[in-house]
Amino acid sequence: MDLKMNIAEMEDFLVREFPQVAEDFRIERSDADGIGVRLRVADRHLRPGGTVSGPSMFALADVAMYLAVLARIGPRALAVTTNCNIDFMRRPAATDMLGEARVLKLGRQLAVGDVLLYSEGMAPPVARASLTYSIPPRG
Amino acid sequence: MDLKMNIAEMEDFLVREFPQVAEDFRIERSDADGIGVRLRVADRHLRPGGTVSGPSMFALADVAMYLAVLARIGPRALAVTTNCNIDFMRRPAATDMLGEARVLKLGRQLAVGDVLLYSEGMAPPVARASLTYSIPPRG
Amino acid sequence: MDLKMNIAEMEDFLVREFPQVAEDFRIERSDADGIGVRLRVADRHLRPGGTVSGPSMFALADVAMYLAVLARIGPRALAVTTNCNIDFMRRPAATDMLGEARVLKLGRQLAVGDVLLYSEGMAPPVARASLTYSIPPRG
Amino acid sequence: MDLKMNIAEMEDFLVREFPQVAEDFRIERSDADGIGVRLRVADRHLRPGGTVSGPSMFALADVAMYLAVLARIGPRALAVTTNCNIDFMRRPAATDMLGEARVLKLGRQLAVGDVLLYSEGMAPPVARASLTYSIPPRG
DSSP: OOOOSSHHHHHHHHHHOOOTTTTGEEEEEEEOOOOOEEOOOGGGEEEEEEEEEHHHHHHHHHHHHHHHHHHHOOSSSTOOOEEEEEEOOOOOOSSSSSEEEEEEEOOOSSEEEEEEEEEEEEEOOEEEEEEHHHEEOOO | OOOOOHHHHHHHHHHHHOTTTTEEEEEEETTTTEEEEEEEOOOOGETTTEEEEEEHHHHHHHHHHHHHHHHHHSSSSTEHHHHHEEESSOOOOOSSSEEEEEEEEOOOOOEEEEEEEETTSSSOOSEEEEEEEEOOOOO | OSSSSOOOHHHHHHHHHHHGGHHHHEEEEEEEEEEEEEEEEOOOGGGGGEEEHHHHHHHHHHHHHHHHHHHHHHTTOEEEEEEEEEEESSSSSSSSSEEEEEEEEEESSEEEEEEEEEEEEEOOOOOEEEEEEOOOOOO | OOSSSSSHHHHHHHHHTTTTTTEEEEEEEETTTTEEEEEOOOGGEEETTEEEEEEEEHHHHHHHHHHHHHHHHOOOTTTTEEEEEEOSSSOOSSSSSEEEEEEEEOOSEEHHHHEEEEEEOOSSSSEEEEEEOOOOOOO
16 A cells, blocks of 8 residues: 655644644554554653553554554645544553554545554564544545 | 442542642542542643543543442552553543443452543533453451 | 434334334334333243343443433434443343443434343342443434 | 464353353354454344444443453352443444454453454444453452
């Protein structure tokens, strides 16, 4: 599948459209298989005991899938998450997290994919998520 | 069903165990039917355009179900979310949000329930979530 | 909300469009709050030990939500399930099951709702499901 | 990871414990990566128009994950599905379906994994599912 945006274009898009959170994320990989996004974990992402919070993991899964869809359809800010299902499987470490997303369907109205979330330096995934995005009609 | 914690005890528990986020939430109702929790929406919960962010809605659903479970099992901080499924149905307003949770199963190992999320002043729900919590064995 | 089909019309529709399974189901209630559908449990729905099988519970949840959507949009056979999330909470009895569905969103493209599944004669729900239907454009 | 049952042992187990459905399925692969299960599609699995029914796809996902868990824990019939989330992404063909399951977590109480479902002869997946199994304590 042709990619319509490269990593620099997607990071610019994040800064422009989501300025509050853009600095939390780095895109590490974007190719035909999917995308890899790093959550740069800071104090605000942690719970007492030093684990990454559930909402922070949700945010990483959501951003990773959003960017994977954008890479395939081009910059359309209005794509919205309609469903997210997450299984929290292991206690995350207090390190950066990596979200590895793949797009399983890219239809005219809906995109579907899944994301594995990893704590950096830990082999088994911490969480898995599947997400559906609604894609706005072309204007 | 007997409730093992009242609202003041649950709010104290939140402050003690989750100091970073406790101020975001107010428990408005806790009874045999479930629990109502308010997300006091501030700038940090908003996306450009003035909608409450997905991670903030996830956080409200998660806290509401957590508190509904705690009210029924007493203060056990180690209950952990194992699954969350959210449907985002409507664009939220830039107002406070209310999460109305009910517990559908309270087993020895797992608790299951669902949450409807409302933007204050808007009748139809903005999102629905179902969550599973793993309950630690009594020590 | 106006209902566009009554119970007899929906049962005729089931017989016409889904002849293999129509006899498994009876619509017991359809009103502004939602719909109640009975799964007439027979041997083919049971697992050894006399519990209703997972696929049979999935079928009941899916049919109940489908009919609740149809009642609201009229007979459009092409509405398709795009997502189903089920929590299996208790062991069902070997009796009929009842699915109580409510529609939480009825948009132009997507309908979202949830279903509680009960074993007849048992008070707590056996399972809960949420489903999304994709609604075809009007021809 | 060591596998505790081979394909012949798992097929014997299916015949013994789930005689009504065992003939519907064939295990095609079982290794450290997961398991591949074939649904031998017959008239009873089809909807009008010749597509495999939702309940049949649910059944394939559920059996594939069940067998993947069994291969890793040995024959314990009481493992039960507690959650299943399915995204139906494409219209299936009227051919056999293949379920490719992987186990993402195998804990003492819960096993989590996901399954991609394919129509034989069609490259993109028809559906994806994630499932959680509750594992009974060793007797």
